[in-house]
Amino acid sequence: MTDSAVCIILIHPDGRAEWGTDKPTAEKAMGPYGVGRAWLTDASLGLRVSMSDCALIMPEEFPENPYAVAVLAHVAGFDPADAQPTRGPVGLWGFDPRNEWDSSRPFTTTERAVITEALAVAGCAVG
Template identity: 50%
Template sequence: MTRQPPVYILINPDGRAHWGHRLSVAEDTMGHHGIGRTFLTPYSRLRIASPGPAPTRPDQHPPNPYAAVVLAHVAGHSPHNATDPHGPVALYGFDPTNERDNTRPLTTDEQHAITRALAAAGCTTT
């Protein structure tokens, strides 16, 4: 049996990270206040999903320093210049031609880059 590659990695504010195959599962973890999406870098095939109004609701979405480090490493930036994400953050493969949910499986190279970034951030993965 061939194992399908994951579509996303969900990074929680406590450093736990989970690989997954359906982005809707990660979105459920982010809450019911809307989901914000942005590209990791211009022209990137990776996108970030996070709780939409997180900066205005820090009581519900604590800072996520682990995601900040992971995103900076994968984007090729210094963690010192990282953004300040809040709440659980998903990094996922983006496919604009997938009309169902705009996701695609992460490539082997993307998985390796993300795995290295998770280690650099001190995340634990499942």
């Protein structure tokens, strides 16, 4: 994997975080029930968030993910106390509407630096 191809970071509830180049494989790790996607913020049309469609309604199967909350809040520039809850593995990825295959694009150098800082602030173990 080359750094220039990294398009997604998958954040697990236990604090493990994995950089990846294959969004469909990362989304498979989010569970068998389908994946919901949303913009990180209204102003963030280049970054999207993914997690299981059923994560919030099936707490027995999807543990809380405070690491993802902390990372997403840091990247978006707001307080984690004001963030939406997350459960199960959560992905943050670069979005390109012109990519007909999976809508992903590599992170920019700036995005990668901000995400790396957010992972450190959240206490994630990056692998």
